Amino acid sequence: MRSFGTLSFGHYGPLGGGRQLTAGDSMLQAIDLAQGMDDLGVNGVSFRVHHFARQQAAPMPLLAAIAARTSRIEVGTGVIDMRYENPLMLAEEAASVDLISGNRLALGVSRGSPESVVRGYEAFGYTGSQDPRGGDIAREHFDLFLRAIDGEGLAERDPHSPFGGGTGLQRIEPHSPGLRQRIWWGAGTTATAEWAGRLGVNLMSSTLLTEADGTPFDILQAQQLDAFRAAWREAGHPGEPRTSVSRSIFPIVTAEDEMYFGGSAGSDQIGVIDGMRSTFGKTYAAPPEVLVEQLQNDAAVMSADTLMLTIPSQMGVDFNLRLVENFAKHVAPPSAGSRLSPPPDSRVPERAPMPIPRHPGPFRLRWGGERRHPHRPVPARR
Numbered sequence: 001m002r003s004f005g006t007l008s009f010g011h012y013g014p015l016g017g018g019r020q021l022t023a024g025d026s027m028l029q030a031i032d033l034a035q036g037m038d039d040l041g042v043n044g045v046s047f048r049v050h051h052f053a054r055q056q057a058a059p060m061p062l063l064a065a066i067a068a069r070t071s072r073i074e075v076g077t078g079v080i081d082m083r084y085e086n087p088l089m090l091a092e093e094a095a096s097v098d099l100i101s102g103n104r105l106a107l108g109v110s111r112g113s114p115e116s117v118v119r120g121y122e123a124f125g126y127t128g129s130q131d132p133r134g135g136d137i138a139r140e141h142f143d144l145f146l147r148a149i150d151g152e153g154l155a156e157r158d159p160h161s162p163f164g165g166g167t168g169l170q171r172i173e174p175h176s177p178g179l180r181q182r183i184w185w186g187a188g189t190t191a192t193a194e195w196a197g198r199l200g201v202n203l204m205s206s207t208l209l210t211e212a213d214g215t216p217f218d219i220l221q222a223q224q225l226d227a228f229r230a231a232w233r234e235a236g237h238p239g240e241p242r243t244s245v246s247r248s249i250f251p252i253v254t255a256e257d258e259m260y261f262g263g264s265a266g267s268d269q270i271g272v273i274d275g276m277r278s279t280f281g282k283t284y285a286a287p288p289e290v291l292v293e294q295l296q297n298d299a300a301v302m303s304a305d306t307l308m309l310t311i312p313s314q315m316g317v318d319f320n321l322r323l324v325e326n327f328a329k330h331v332a333p334p335s336a337g338s339r340l341s342p343p344p345d346s347r348v349p350e351r352a353p354m355p356i357p358r359h360p361g362p363f364r365l366r367w368g369g370e371r372r373h374p375h376r377p378v379p380a381r382r
Contacts, residue, residue, distance in 0.1 A: 001301050003043040004327070005037075005042055005308050007048060009310070010026055010047055010056035021314055031066055033317045034070055034075070035066075038072055041072070042324060046074075046076040051084055053116055060094070060096075063097045067100045067104060067105075077106075079109050079110040081112030083111065083129075083137045083138045084124050088145075094149060095179060108204045109142060109185060109186065110206075121137065150180060153171050154171065185201050185204065187203060189224075190223060195231075198231050202241050202242040205224055217281040217300075221245055221303075222300045229241065243304045245304045245307060247295075251326040251330050252287050265283055266282050309324065
């Protein structure tokens with residue numbers, strides 16, 4: 001793992017004690033937080049998308065606003081539910097945000113996660129699915145979306161049009177060259193990860209996996225990442241794909257941190273969600289030196305190139321900026337000379353940073369020296 005960003009679930013509503021976080025508050029705070037993280041040099045900011053819920057449901061205007069107010073940080077989603085999307089409209093919006101941001105879009109999409117309503121995508125006009133979870137609609141929409149962002153002609157030109165005319169097929173506009181390289185698929189199973197690898201898009205490994213055979217969550221994820229990369233290579237795609245995993249990680253640096261997160265650390269959980277037996281990852285909450293050791297032993301964190309920190313966005317801008325800054329200072333040291341660098345005696349040993357293709361920002365995870373607790377080898381998948 002070489003870089004990090006944040007993943008916000010964007011919840012709003014009652015906060016207790018008569019306080020209320022409105023939808024407008026949530027979006028405006030997200031913009032302010034992204035600006036602060038851009039100033040810190042964090043690599044990315046992403047938002048979870050849910051419909052019929054008090055969360056971010058229409059992320060593209062928010063991403064455009066953040067893109068216009070920042071200069072380095074990637075802006076993205078984790079993930080957009082393709083069952084709900086008009087693929088051509090999404091392609092237009094994605095190209096627009098990518099152009100506004102200077103190619104800083106990191107758009108994560110997928111079949112979507114369990115909902116608070118029954119087949120909500122049908123209320124958006126997308127009916128006829130043969131899959132009880134709408135997976136066939138999501139993949140059909142994604143296929144057309146990829147064709148659109150690749151610049152394929154999709155509508156017949158009108159030779160009699162007063163607005164240019166011509167013959168043949170017209171692509172959508174605007175067009176952002178290379179946008180496909182910045183598209184991610186969110187996978188909850190190894191089979192879906194392999195499908196994404198064959199398709200040639202980046203991979204976001206889900207916050208839960210619909211696989212539960214007793215194997216630790218991080219090992220399941222690492223196996224998924226390996227299978228994805230193998231499928232990418234076998235399909236003959238050039239270069240190396242990007243991969244990300246998400247974790248709840250809370251460095252305990254102050255008494256306030258201890259008060260909020262001291263009892264949060266836990267272990268993997270197995271449960272049933274959306275009718276499927278699933279494995280959920282644990283929460284990390286510990287002093288920085290303990291977190292470094294724990295994350296070095298997390299096989300998926302060490303395998304992925306990007307770590308997304310799930311943040312408690314309801315806690316406000318200042319709280320989350322301090323949380324991210326603590327992670328940057330004490331767990332993920334930046335390059336030498338950065339204004340965020342802690343004193344030398346408080347830092348873990350370093351080694352030369354590894355270059356990251358197509359990824360802006362100065363932060364690089366550089367845990368160095370002899371690992372006191374080498375992470376477990378990832379067993380081959382049977």
